Amino acid sequence: MIPVLEIGGTHVTAALVSPRTAAVTARVRRPLDARGSAGDVLGAVLRCARSLPSVPGARWGVAVPGPFDYAKGVALFAGVGKFESLYGTDVRAALLDGLPGSPPDVVFRNDAHAFLAGEWSAGAARGHARAVGITLGTGVGSAFLADGGLRTSGAGVPPEGRLDLARIGGRPLEEVVSRRAILSRYGAAAGAGGGVPGDRAPGGGAAGAGLDVREIAERARAGEERACRVLATAFGALGAELGPRLAAFGATVLVVGGSMAESWDLLAPPLTAALAAEDRPPGAARRPVRALLGEDAALVGAAAAAAA
Template sequence: MIPVLEIGGTHVTAALVSPRTAVATRVRRPLDARARAEDILGAVLRCARALPTAPAGARWGVAVPGPFDYATGVALFADVGKFESLYGVDVRAALLDGLPGSPSGVAFRNDAHAFLAGEWAAGAARGHTRAVGITLGTGVGSAFLADGTLHTTGPGLPPEGRMDLARIDGRPLEEVVSRRAILARYGTAADGGAGPGSGDGPGSGDRAGAGVDVREIAERARAGEERARRVLDAAFGALGAELGPRLAAFGATALVVGGSMAESWDLVAPPLTTALTAGGWQPAAGAAVPGVRAGADPGRPEPARSSLSGGPAGGRLRPGEPDGAGEPGRTPAKTRPQSPAEPPPGSRRLVRALLGEDAGLIGAAAVGGAG
């Protein structure tokens, strides 16, 4: 069993993952991303120690959002609304000192990269040569995968392969699409704000939105509240408008959406589809994806099985490429040249993540078990 951690903006999960992409045991605990560094690390370690067994001398795989130095294990969070107390902290050293079982090492991986790697190995991206993954939650995570290799440069990719570094109308994407952006815009709308550019960035609009989270806004949209629906449509529409041309340039045949907001797929998919189409990447309407029952929601495929070493079409999951995950001094493999060919519209799939949290745990296990 490979021990792993997935650290998110609201929770941390410790798990044991088998080499056959099965999550055998897990412990999930809440996490306050705005707490002091020692409290955040303490919560992570307590979660890890709650595992019933942790293999002695094992190498742990850890999925964590950026900005983060994945090669050295040093946190670089700044101006992202989470984990900022960890800036400059050697997280690897803290984990090696406190994890159970006297671990032999700790390997880090970007959480969105881990998510897409897991979905490619055994989930919604299985069978796709070129796929893009987006996670929607506290922030926006992204990953671009071609032939089983994760890329950070190439046609259509944002700086460093990170959609959170993209800009919409001159503003950082996460000021338009993220938990804090949606809450701020919802509050501003209640106060009579005019939307983007009218002071609805992070930190504004808290009066009307006090005590309201994205989940409640989604419930209000389903109940017919026009303001809630308008705010969500604007956020996911803006994301689709930015992603559409990038997916077309990358030659993607699948866009896999995960994260907590994907649970409201009925509210995410329609505006996202419309904007993706307008941006030049038209998903196939109602088309099947690997593992989907006939007549089922195309965003909810049935489970598919694979192994960490063998993905679709015999491809190999390359756990350390090219995000630098691994021990210090380990050189990531070179990114292979890309030759994207524009896929026909009928082959494109917009799908909700199949594996959920398991995808990130599986992707983290790939780097943990690679040492």
């Protein structure tokens, strides 16, 4: 069994994973404050890791969002609204010093890459030669996979394979599709009395204060027009950006995961409509597929990297 960590914007998960069967056991999930101090963040991660049964001498796999130097294990978070206290921190050294079982090494993998690798080996992307995966949560993660290998360049692939570096209408993609973008747009629409969905006013406005995307989704299900419009605008814009990229890359499946995938009934229709609006070659992905493994996908992908 391979010990693994999956570090997200609001949580950290530790587990033991069999790279052969993709079985996940001894899972422990704890809340994580991505805006906390470096000591608080690393302390929370290590406390979660120490709750696992010890596996002496095993390499650990860690799925973590970028920007991050995965080869060196150094955090490079800046301007992304999370983990910025870790900038320049040698996370590998910190983990090796505190992880149980005296591990010989820690192998880091981009969380979206780990997610798609897991789904390709045992989930929704299994059997597809070319697949694209996106994770929607505090930010937007992405991975482009061809014949089991991750691609960071080529037709349809954004710079460094990172969809968050793409732009929509001249704006960074994460100003249109992300947790903070949706909250901002919902508040802007409220402040304008239900005005323009694309307003860029910061914050949440009085009517949107204290809400998270989950609550906005609940309001949309209850029929609130503003909530429906904000979510449809965000996911429709994402589909319009993804459509040409999927075609150029030759992807036959688009797998969607992350915390926002829990609102699949609200996410899938505008995303599907935008994808369907684009011309596609035969066999190309025309609709999104929800991840089958859920949070386990990144855990399985991290274990595969540690076992390699």
